[in-house]
Every structure is written in C-alpha cells, then in structure tokens.
Amino acid sequence: xxxxxxxxxxxxxxxxxxxxxxAERHGRTERLHPKTPYKWKRGxxxxxxxxxxxxxxxxxxxxxxxxxxxxxWPDDGFEAAPASAGLDLPWSxxxxxxxxxxxxxxxxxMHRRMFLTLLGSALTSPAHEWLIAQPPAxxxxxxxxxxxxxxxxxxxxxxxxxxxxxxxxxxxxxxGLVRQHLSVVVGALQERSYTDTVGRRLHATxxxxxxxxxxxxxxxxxxxxxxxxxIAGLYQANAAxxxxxxxxxxxFMSCQAKDLGQLRxxxxxxxxxxxxxxxxxxxxxxxxxxxAAEAYANNRAETDTRRALDNAFGRFTxxxxxxxxxxxxxxxxxxxAHAQAGYCFVKLEDWPRARDxxxxxxxLQGNEYxxxxxxxxxxxxTTYVQQEQPELDKxxxxxxxxxxxxxxxxxxxxxxxxxxxxxxxxxPYRRTPAVxxxxxxAQDLIAA
Numbered sequence: 001x002x003x004x005x006x007x008x009x010x011x012x013x014x015x016x017x018x019x020x021x022x023a024e025r026h027g028r029t030e031r032l033h034p035k036t037p038y039k040w041k042r043g044x045x046x047x048x049x050x051x052x053x054x055x056x057x058x059x060x061x062x063x064x065x066x067x068x069x070x071x072x073w074p075d076d077g078f079e080a081a082p083a084s085a086g087l088d089l090p091w092s093x094x095x096x097x098x099x100x101x102x103x104x105x106x107x108x109x110m111h112r113r114m115f116l117t118l119l120g121s122a123l124t125s126p127a128h129e130w131l132i133a134q135p136p137a138x139x140x141x142x143x144x145x146x147x148x149x150x151x152x153x154x155x156x157x158x159x160x161x162x163x164x165x166x167x168x169x170x171x172x173x174x175x176g177l178v179r180q181h182l183s184v185v186v187g188a189l190q191e192r193s194y195t196d197t198v199g200r201r202l203h204a205t206x207x208x209x210x211x212x213x214x215x216x217x218x219x220x221x222x223x224x225x226x227x228x229x230x231i232a233g234l235y236q237a238n239a240a241x242x243x244x245x246x247x248x249x250x251x252f253m254s255c256q257a258k259d260l261g262q263l264r265x266x267x268x269x270x271x272x273x274x275x276x277x278x279x280x281x282x283x284x285x286x287x288x289x290x291x292a293a294e295a296y297a298n299n300r301a302e303t304d305t306r307r308a309l310d311n312a313f314g315r316f317t318x319x320x321x322x323x324x325x326x327x328x329x330x331x332x333x334x335x336x337a338h339a340q341a342g343y344c345f346v347k348l349e350d351w352p353r354a355r356d357x358x359x360x361x362x363x364l365q366g367n368e369y370x371x372x373x374x375x376x377x378x379x380x381x382t383t384y385v386q387q388e389q390p391e392l393d394k395x396x397x398x399x400x401x402x403x404x405x406x407x408x409x410x411x412x413x414x415x416x417x418x419x420x421x422x423x424x425x426x427x428p429y430r431r432t433p434a435v436x437x438x439x440x441x442a443q444d445l446i447a448a
Contacts (some may be wrong), residue, residue, distance in 0.1 A: 001040045006240035008061045012037035022053055025117055026224055045073050049114060052080035056116055065314060079113045082122065083227040094284050096239035099232035100186045100206050104179055111133040115224045121255055123265045127250050130234040135241040139199040147192035153202045155185055159208055160327050170371055171219035172411035178216060179188035182209040194250045200240045207245050210326055218244030218256050221413035226256060244284045244326055247277040251291035258298040266295035282318035290340045297344035309341050335364035346379055355383045371412050378418040385425045392429060396438050403442050420446040
C-alpha cells in the first residue's frame with residue numbers, strides 16, 4: 001500500500017477522500033474515516049467493499065491493473081466490474097436480445113458485485129462501436145405463435161404512457177414499471193414468431209424502454225445503472241436499424257457525461273449523435289443540437305454553444321417530415337428549448353441571457369412538467385443570486401417553489417442537485433434571516 005500510494009502521489013487522507021467519492025458515485029452508503037488508510041499501510045485488511053474499490057481506483061489512476069495480491073489482501077468475494085461488463089456482444093439481433101436480458105436481470109444476485117461508472121475513453125467506446133456496426137440483414141423469427149404489428153402498437157402505447165408518467169411522478173416511482181414492461185417485450189422477442197418488420201419494431205420498442213430506464217436511473221443518481229441500460233439500448237437501435245433512436249441515446253449519454261465531469265467526452269458523444277443522424281425529423285435534430293449546446297457550455301466554449309443553440313431554434317420553423325416525428329420526441333418544444341438554453345447560459349455565467357431564456361420557458365410551459373418546472377425555478381433563482389446586484393427575495397421565492405415541488409410532487413436527484421447548488425450560492429448571505437430559513441427548509445431535501 002505504501003509503495004502504491006507513493007507511486008500515485010497520494011497521502012492516505014487523499015486515498016480515503018477519493019474512495020468516499022467513488023463510493024458515493026456508485027450509490028454505496030459506506031464511508032471511510034480519513035485516517036483509516038494509515039491502518040492499511042500498517043497491515044490491516046479493509047472490509048468489503050473497500051478492497052475492490054481500492055484496486056479499481058488505483059488501476060484507473062496508474063493506468064495499469066492493480067490486483068488484490070499486489071496489495072497483499074485476500075479475495076473477499078466482492079467484485080467491482082466496469083459498467084460494460086457482460087455487454088461485449090455481437091451487433092446482431094441475438095446480441096441485442098442478450099444485452100436486454102443482461103441489464104434487466106434480477107438485482108437479487110448482485111449484492112456481491114458492483115458495477116463501476118465508465119469514464120474517459122471507456123465512456124465513448126460503445127458509441128463508436130454502434131456508429132460503425134451494420135444492422136442485421138433479417139431478424140424474422142419462427143419461434144412460437146405469430147405476433148402481429150397490432151400487438152406492437154399496444155406495447156408502444158404502454159411505453160408512451162410510461163414516458164408521460166415519468167413527467168408527472170419522476171424517476172423514483174416509474175423505473176420498476178419500465179423494467180416490467182421491458183421484460184414483456186423481451187419475452188415477445190424470445191418466444192414469438194414475427195416478420196422482419198415486426199422484429200425491428202420490437203427491438204426499437206425495447207431500445208426506447210432501455211433509453212427510458214437509463215434516463216430514470218440517471219435522474220435518480222444511479223449513473224452506472226444508466227450506462228448499462230443505454231449500452232443495451234444501442235444494441236436494440238442497431239438491430240432495429242433506427243439511427244434516430246441510437247442518436248437520442250448518445251445524446252442522453254452526453255448529458256450524463258457532463259454531470260460526471262467528463263466534459264470532453266460529453267462533446268464527443270453529442271457530436272457523434274449529430275453526425276450519425278440523417279436529420280429526417282426536425283424535432284430529433286433539435287434535441288441533438290441542444291445536447292451539443294449543453295456539452296459545449298460546460299466546456300465554456302461560448303461560440304460553439306451559441307452556434308448549436310441557433311441551429312436548434314432555427315429548426316422550429318422547419319415543416320414536419322412526411323412520416324412524422326417519433327413519439328419519444330414529444331417533450332421537445334419551445335419551452336424546453338428555452339430551458340436548455342437558459343441552462344447553457346448559466347454555465348457560461350451570462351446571467352441576463354440565462355434569465356431571459358428561463359423566464360420564457362416558465363411562461364410557455366404548461367402544468368405537465370412539474371419536474372422541469374422545479375429545475376427551471378432553481379436555475380432562475382441561481383441567476384438572481386449570482387448577478388452583480390443580487391435580488392435575494394426573487395431567488396428565495398423561486399427556490400421555495402422548487403423545494404415544494406421536489407418535496408411533495410416529484411422525485412429527481414438531478415433536480416435536487418441544482419437546489420443544492422442554489423443553497424451553496426446563497427452561503428455568503430446566510431446571516432440574512434430569510435436566507436437562513438430557506439436553507440433550513442431545503443436541508444431535508446438536499447440531504448436525502
């Protein structure tokens with residue numbers, strides 16, 4: 001341990017801090033005392049899951065494999081594997097089916113295994129594999145009773161309902177239902193006979209459910225689980241021959257990457273999504289432009305951000321494509337575009353422009369998007385705090401609305417993070433009674 005710490009250039013306290021960050025990122029509740037690694041240097045053996053996390057963290061830092069043997073620790077039976085484990089599969093209909101099975105398996109047997117969030121080039125590798133993969137030639141099946149396109153219509157109707165349920169209830173209440181419905185679709189792919197056309201539609205349905213499951217996991221703060229769902233979704237998109245679906249999944253992966261601090265990878269994923277899509281639907285192209293704008297804004301690339309935003313807003317004047325927009329693009333409208341533009345200008349610290357866009361988003365939105373309304377209120381509140389002459393009363397009123405929505409109506413770890421950021425921005429004004437009261441009211445929410 002002493003030699004490896006010297007090699008990586010860390011003190012034991014730094015190792016403890018990094019391990020605690022790693023545990024938090026992967027949804028673990030265990031935490032280390034800053035002095036605990038000193039005991040490891042003296043020969044103590046840590047309890048699970050610290051051996052697996054330590055080898056994974058040191059391997060990542062040193063760019064080589066660090067084993068338990070090298071640390072002198074016994075195997076405790078706990079495995080830490082990358083989020084892509086079990087998903088190195090052929091880009092075929094059988095590979096796609098297996099990918100859906102792997103990520104939707106029961107969690108009951110996973111207590112001795114933890115998946116690690118993909119970072120760096122490992123984060124973009126699945127995107128590039130999907131980009132160059134060839135869709136299978138024929139995916140018709142002759143197993144079991146015949147399944148018609150009408151049944152897929154019904155399956156898609158349930159999927160659409162689940163999407164809109166998420167809008168109202170949030171991620172915490174919806175993921176279990178999405179997984180159950182995914183099991184039904186996977187069962188149909190396995191056990192029924194169908195034409196090539198119906199088979200591709202089934203894979204597209206499975207891919208959208210995996211996209212949604214990934215989004216729900218990400219929104220609830222479970223990054224590794226989100227990555228597994230999205231990688232499996234790319235396999236379905238390829239089997240379906242649906243470039244729009246695959247590009248949309250990459251857009252969500254880009255959105256997650258920026259939240260993980262993987263800013264270069266966020267741009268790569270967003271631009272891969274844009275390059276891969278033939279722009280047959282203006283709505284889908286708008287979604288991809290906005291993902292790129294967010295990625296560039298996090299990189300503080302103002303010119304690229306503005307260019308992507310201009311492209312996105314320009315597409316609202318496009319006529320609808322003859323075949324219609326995919327149902328999963330229903331959520332993109334002018335209110336959402338202004339909200340995402342507002343987010344971009346918050347990241348660029350252009351408070352007046354951010355405020356203009358966020359106000360417009362709140363004015364245009366209906367009552368449907370309670371979660372997005374909370375996010376917009378939290379971001380708008382932040383602009384009032386951060387501007388040259390803070391307007392605390394306006395910030396606190398908006399912050400209160402966000403807290404009330406996220407406490408009583410909808411669950412979203414992603415939105416709660418923005419409330420936490422708002423509380424942090426208010427820290428210099430804690431002596432003000434109203435600020436102190438707001439921070440106390442928000443404490444239960446942000447500590448959850």
